[in-house]
Amino acid sequence: MTYAAGRHFLQIPGPTNVPDPVLRAMSAPTIDHRGPEFQGLALELLHDIRPVFGTTNPVIIYPATGTGAWEAALRNTLSAGDAVLSFETGHFATLWQEMARGLGLEVDFVPGDWRHGADPGVVAERLAADTARRIKAVCVVHNETSTGVVSRIPEIRAAIDAAEHPALLLVDTISSLGSIDYRHDEWGVDVTVAGSQKGLMLPPGMSFNAVSDKALAASRDAGLRSTFFDWSPMLAANERGFFPYTPNTNLLYGLREALRLLYDEGLPNVFARHARHAEATRAAVRGWGLEVLCLDEREHSGSLTAVLVPDGVDADKIRGVVLDRFDMSLGAGLGRLAGKVFRIGHLGSFNDLTLAGTLAGVQMGLNLSGVPAGPAGMEAALERLQAD
Numbered sequence: 150m151t152y153a154a155g156r157h158f159l160q161i162p163g164p165t166n167v168p169d170p171v172l173r174a175m176s177a178p179t180i181d182h183r184g185p186e187f188q189g190l191a192l193e194l195l196h197d198i199r200p201v202f203g204t205t206n207p208v209i210i211y212p213a214t215g216t217g218a219w220e221a222a223l224r225n226t227l228s229a230g231d232a233v234l235s236f237e238t239g240h241f242a243t244l245w246q247e248m249a250r251g252l253g254l255e256v257d258f259v260p261g262d263w264r265h266g267a268d269p270g271v272v273a274e275r276l277a278a279d280t281a282r283r284i285k286a287v288c289v290v291h292n293e294t295s296t297g298v299v300s301r302i303p304e305i306r307a308a309i310d311a312a313e314h315p316a317l318l319l320v321d322t323i324s325s326l327g328s329i330d331y332r333h334d335e336w337g338v339d340v341t342v343a344g345s346q347k348g349l350m351l352p353p354g355m356s357f358n359a360v361s362d363k364a365l366a367a368s369r370d371a372g373l374r375s376t377f378f379d380w381s382p383m384l385a386a387n388e389r390g391f392f393p394y395t396p397n398t399n400l401l402y403g404l405r406e407a408l409r410l411l412y413d414e415g416l417p418n419v420f421a422r423h424a425r426h427a428e429a430t431r432a433a434v435r436g437w438g439l440e441v442l443c444l445d446e447r448e449h450s451g452s453l454t455a456v457l458v459p460d461g462v463d464a465d466k467i468r469g470v471v472l473d474r475f476d477m478s479l480g481a482g483l484g485r486l487a488g489k490v491f492r493i494g495h496l497g498s499f500n501d502l503t504l505a506g507t508l509a510g511v512q513m514g515l516n517l518s519g520v521p522a523g524p525a526g527m528e529a530a531l532e533r534l535q536a537d
């Protein structure tokens with residue numbers, strides 16, 4: 150590899166750029182995870198992590214990627230043969246339901262066009278029709294990272310309540326937590342699944358379950374429980390500031406620092422910053438004469454924008470040009486969107502000029518790839534950033 154001056158632009162929707170203070174915090178020596186210093190750190194973190202989820206209930210921390218926290222959510226609340234309702238909002242929703250099927254759950258996977266969120270009307274319909282109360286959980290991906298579409302969780306909760314249905318609500322916030330407004334308690338979510346490497350600005354390798362009292366009650370007789378993901382020994386050890394097995398100590402140092410950064414800025418400001426950068430990005434996309442994948446104005450993602458490329462153009466070729474020429478990584482189209490979209494990640498440690506640099510790289514990359522974009526996209530984005 151030849152030396153590349155300046156910072157690489159890691160504008161994929163996770164892993165995201167890790168801020169310098171977080172990198173520095175993680176470089177501290179690893180300590181005894183059964184000693185008093187660790188105990189102090191864990192007790193502090195297990196308390197301080199709750200506000201980012203919008204909960205006062207326990208949050209479980211796993212040394213696993215987001216996929217592990219998906220599995221934990223299912224294993225701790227469900228039994229083989231239970232029915233689950235989920236929505237084909239995109240690639241990640243598809244993977245989660247495949248996992249559910251693999252675990253022996255019976256999944257009603259409502260088809261979707263990958264351009265809309267989960268439909269609260271369909272939740273209402275399916276639950277009303279389930280008079281035998283066979284559906285034990287509704288699984289929704291809050292921010293579908295493959296499409297840049299956000300599902301409206303409060304409306305889905307309202308549909309469950311209106312049907313007076315006892316199903317649990319399990320929500321994947323892996324690419325929304327710490328970037329897009331989210332409230333575990335207020336929205337009545339039973340299990341919130343999250344990961345370290347997106348809005349929390351940490352490296353990959355750590356994931357979370359925030360749990361409601363109802364989810365904890367369901368976990369007592371969940372037949373899919375497994376040793377590694379079991380909530381109960383975890384919660385018992387956590388009470389005392391410890392973990393049942395070795396935690397990822399240095400990621401926890403990073404988490405402490407990342408939470409400090411988020412809380413110093415203030416969560417409402419963090420969410421507003423992301424929403425504003427997403428707006429400026431959409432202005433750029435339209436200025437280039439391209440289409441944003443998300444079709445519903447209420448469902449645009451604050452953390453990433455998926456951009457449709459014209460027919461006959463390979464989105465991966467544009468990504469390749471942008472990487473070669475400008476040292477920037479953009480997100481690839483996943484699953485059925487492979488080659489048809491590229492994704493601009495604008496989440497995490499990110500400011501106006503990082504966005505401007507990102508969009509400049511995309512605009513030049515489009516022009517160099519034979520997709521004449523002209524200057525209007527950048528102009529529109531800068532105007533939006535300048536406005537307020």
Ligand SMILES: *Cc1c(COP(=O)(O)O)cnc(C)c1O
Binds near residue numbers: 323324353
């Ligand atoms: C990234 C992501 C995942 C997968 O997480 P891993 O850390 O790669 O296991 C799942 N769901 C969503 C919405 C994601 O963005």
